Amino acid sequence: MQSVKTVQDVRSQSKEWKKQGLSVGLVPTMGYLHAGHASLIRRARAENDRVVVSIFCNPMQFGPAEDLASYPRDLAHDSALCQELGADLIFHPEPSAMYDAAFCSFVDMNILPATLCGKSRPVHFRGVCTVVAKLLNIVQPDNAYFGQKDAQQLAIIRRMVADLNIDVTIHGCPIVREHDGLAMSSRNTYLSGEERQAALVLSQAVQLGQALFAQGETRAANLLEPMRKHIESQPLARIDYLQAVDGLTMQPISSVCAPALVAMAVYIGKTRLLDNFIIE
Numbered sequence: 001m002q003s004v005k006t007v008q009d010v011r012s013q014s015k016e017w018k019k020q021g022l023s024v025g026l027v028p029t030m031g032y033l034h035a036g037h038a039s040l041i042r043r044a045r046a047e048n049d050r051v052v053v054s055i056f057c058n059p060m061q062f063g064p065a066e067d068l069a070s071y072p073r074d075l076a077h078d079s080a081l082c083q084e085l086g087a088d089l090i091f092h093p094e095p096s097a098m099y100d101a102a103f104c105s106f107v108d109m110n111i112l113p114a115t116l117c118g119k120s121r122p123v124h125f126r127g128v129c130t131v132v133a134k135l136l137n138i139v140q141p142d143n144a145y146f147g148q149k150d151a152q153q154l155a156i157i158r159r160m161v162a163d164l165n166i167d168v169t170i171h172g173c174p175i176v177r178e179h180d181g182l183a184m185s186s187r188n189t190y191l192s193g194e195e196r197q198a199a200l201v202l203s204q205a206v207q208l209g210q211a212l213f214a215q216g217e218t219r220a221a222n223l224l225e226p227m228r229k230h231i232e233s234q235p236l237a238r239i240d241y242l243q244a245v246d247g248l249t250m251q252p253i254s255s256v257c258a259p260a261l262v263a264m265a266v267y268i269g270k271t272r273l274l275d276n277f278i279i280e
């Protein structure tokens with residue numbers, strides 16, 4: 001497995017593979033890899049001749065009061081895991097390699113980023129779109145893999161790729177959970193023992209919503225209210241949002257029918273966690 005830090009190195013390797021007629025899969029990550037990331041890498045490994053994993057904690061997608069400085073990092077562990085999973089190349093640039101001093105171009109989007117996470121993180125999706133567009137341009141993969149855990153991000157990237165005619169197939173991968181249901185996240189490491197237990201209200205609320213929908217409930221308010229009550233029963237939990245939205249436009253819906261997304265962001269203490277379920 002190669003490990004490279006410069007745009008030039010990853011680009012020339014990827015070009016070489018393409019010249020040999022090999023397919024390339026890209027898994028973009030911010031590092032501190034866990035089993036959720038591993039599921040994306042395994043899928044990329046199964047579906048491509050060559051697999052590139054990018055590890056880049058992208059400063060542009062963090063707001064000034066967010067956790068860029070404290071975001072967990074462990075390149076040695078990430079490298080070992082990528083190697084074990086059969087990745088061919090890790091791209092781990094320094095911020096200055098992605099954004100030079102004169103950098104001033106951005107990929108921005110209307111409508112989809114206006115709800116859910118975009119509401120409380122106003123610069124986030126501009127940063128995500130810009131870095132993902134750059135990574136897709138640098139690697140020029142045939143396939144790129146993203147997790148359903150960040151469902152709004154996945155919808156936004158699908159929209160961006162369609163809008164900008166980027167020649168890549170985007171694949172969404174299911175949420176990987178801990179044994180007790182908590183969606184895996186690099187940020188779970190911030191949780192104290194007590195908070196870790198309290199964080200189960202997110203996946204429990206997801207299960208509740210799914211069960212109500214399976215019983216035939218399609219009115220968003222009737223799905224969301226019991227979910228909200230359950231989350232609010234946990235004193236350490238504070239809801240940032242809990243909403244049902246159209247699965248493509250990310251706009252609020254009152255009646256839940258496919259494609260739809262029921263998504264939440266909940267603070268457990270100071271840690272903001274996401275969970276969701278989709279209706280396909």
Ligand code: AMP
Binds near residue numbers: 175183
């Ligand atoms: P991150 O490093 O948090 O930016 O995540 C990199 C990619 O892994 C994104 O596409 C995430 O949606 C995906 N991912 C993160 N956690 C999970 C999970 N628990 N299950 C599936 N995919 C995940």
